Amino acid sequence: MSRRFVAKTTAQLAAWQTASLESLDLVGLLIDGVHIGEHCLIVALGIAADGQKQALGLWDGSTENTRVCQDLLANLQSRGLRTDRSLLVILDGSKALRKAVRAIFGDAALVQRCQVHKMRNVLEYLSDRDRPWAQAILRRAYQATDVKKAQRLLLDLARRLEDEYPSAAESVREGLEETLTVQGLGLPERLQRSLTTTNAAESVISRTRHVKRNVKRWRGGKMMLRWVAAGVLEAVKGFRRLKGHRDMPTLVATLRARDQRLGLTTAEEKVA
Structure with missing residues (x-):
């Protein structure tokens, strides 16, 4: 690796991490951690x-x-x-x-909690036999344009999971309202x-x-x-x-x- 490349990419990163955001008319901020090998990086995007x-x-x-x-x-x-x-x-x-x-x-x-992350978390607790039907309910809830319908579907799912998969049921309930924040705004689908x-x-x-x-x-x-x-x-x-x-x-x-x-x-x- 050339010293010139190291210097160039170091300068690019420094300039990017210090650039002014004052002129950006942002209405949304998206933050997520991604794994690359043994490292984790956090990415921030503005909308x-x-x-x-x-x-x-x-x-x-x-x-x-x-x-x-x-x-x-x-x-x-x-x-x-x-x-x-x-x-x-x-x-x-x-x-x-x-x-x-x-x-x-x-x-x-x-705050809007990522629905994909939540779905992965819930399904990790389930057996291969029960993942398909639970996943179908989660998708129905997260695709609903009526937030009250979405809440009912999720709470019903938590009750169905309670006895056999208490950790999955707890995951469904944890942060439930924040997984439906955008649906509560009444935006186009x-x-x-x-x-x-x-x-x-x-x-x-x-x-x-x-x-x-x-x-x-x-x-x-x-x-x-x-x-x-x-x-x-x-x-x-x-x-x-x-x-x-x-x-x-x-x-x-x-x-x-x-x-x-x-x-x-x-x-x-x-x-x-």
């Missing part, structure tokens, strides 16, 4: 008001690590990410990450599906595989960060807007109405 995805940063660490979660959110805040108005925050289910989000954003954060999982983060990392193939052995977290960041910054050039992006004005209007209900005052409103 703009027009549905365009923005790569905000990459960190070495796990979303289960409280200090790492606090540091990455503090980094985003110091770079200009707004915390004075409602923001949809889509998380992988980590309790440490959720706690850090609440500490930074307070009531401004509207296609946009709803785009905002209920952290799949976009995993997709970003998967698009860096052509870069990672050039590495036969990772020599620590710094090297991995440099290479994956280089791949992400290349992938950014091909980013497309969210599926259902034409309905983003509905989400924006819903968030601004929430601001008014909660009495959240933006900097612009204070000036006015």
